[in-house]
Amino acid sequence: MSTDGKRLITVLAALLLAVLTTATAQAADGDGLSAGQRIASALRTSPVYVDEAYADAVPPSRQRQLADRIRRTGLPIKVVLTPLTKGDAFDGDSGVLAGIVRDRLPDQRELILITTDGEFPDSLNGYEWPAETHQTRDAVIAAGLLDETRDAGLADLSAKAVDLVAEGKGEQRYEEAMKELDGSAAPDAQASGSPASESSSDGTGGWWLWPLIAVPALALTALATRALVRSRRTPSDIPQLVFATARAADEAGLRRRAEAEVLALGEATQAADATTTPDLQRALDAYAAAGTVLDEARGLSDLAGVLALAQEGRDALAGSLGLPLCFFNPLHGRAALRTGWRRIGRRDRLDVAVCQECADALQARRAPEVLTDTDKDGRTVPYFELPAARSVWAATGYGSLLSPLDGFNARRTTTR
Secondary structure, rough: OHHHEEEEEEEEHHHHHOOOHHHHHHHHHHHOOOOOOOOHHHHHHOOHHHHHHHOOOOOHHHHHHHHHHHHHHOEEEEEOOOOOOOOOOOOOOOOHHHHHHOOOOOOOOOOEEEEEOOOOOOOOOEEOOOOOOOHHHHHHHHHOOOOOHHOOOOOHHHHHHHHHHHHHHHHHHHHHHHHHHHHOOOOOOOOOOOOOOOOOOOOOOOHHHHHHHHHHHHHHHHHHHHHHHOOOOOOOOOOOOOOOOHHOOOHHHHHHHHHHHHHHHHHHHHHOOOOOOOOHHHHHHHHHHHHHHHHHOOOHHHHHHHHHHHHHHHHHHHOOOOOEEOOHHHHOOEEEEEEEEEEEOOOOOOEEEHHHHHHHHHHHHOOOOOEEEEEEOOOEHHHHHHOOOOOOHHHHHHHHHOHHHHHHHHHHHHHH
């Protein structure tokens, strides 16, 4: 074969490899973006979803047992056991996973969700909507603190979590478990065999051993405290819809989430039947608007707007107008109720939709956690403090004051 022929074959082989690599990457990305829908679809037929990675830890027989256990409780419990790592479809955050799955189950108003944890793979997290009626969060945390489940696998740990949620005494069980931990961790200085009670042959009393014991003990205590504090965080610390600890700082993660929402809405509108979906056109309009906002997004407030538009599009497809995202911080997820609220220094009282955590804060006369934006002077302020003429999100309250789509369309009309 001539040299030119060999070169041609080499070039063609390189091109083929590039095409195959690109196709594989695109397929992987698409799969990641639809992960939430895949899980939600599976949960419609069984209350237990187990990723293939955990198939050995929770085999089909144990999955069926767990599903039967859930059905006997009569509660809307769903269990999702899937690996979570930074950069995946859920950015490694169980709160993001929970919010996405909940959004994909719009017809299920009440939902109790038990998921794996991104930072501690052998732990579980609990979420409940529209309110913590069954003390799910504390119950699920407590399940991992008991002596009987200290070294349990995912199957046994999940089963115990289901039992404690059904019992409805999560807060009490959590406090009891913490007391037991505190008691077992308390050093007994007079215990036989302890360094304090022993004396070395040279009369030093073994004082030199303390650094060898105390330093590792302190490190382990710090790690345990970190784990407990993290798992004890409230849903406002771990958002329910989009919703990561990074929600106020990790713009890249939120952008990935917004991209996934827009793509999922586009796929849903394409699959919808116009004859059975009266509001299909509105869903298409919301999809187009969300894509435009995403392309032009300049920060977290715009990316949150993408989520609000996507939510409105999904509601249009479902034919039911649920509550919008939380007024104070749309990254908390869909609101649980509407309430009256008055800004400091203002007389007018607004009717806003809020998540349960923000509602609790208002009830306790505490300032709720709010999404911030930058004003014309470069200061960080609550997004709703911006002039409505400057911010479509201040004008709409992400759906509390006006439909995000209507606000977007009105802004487009006035700026043409």
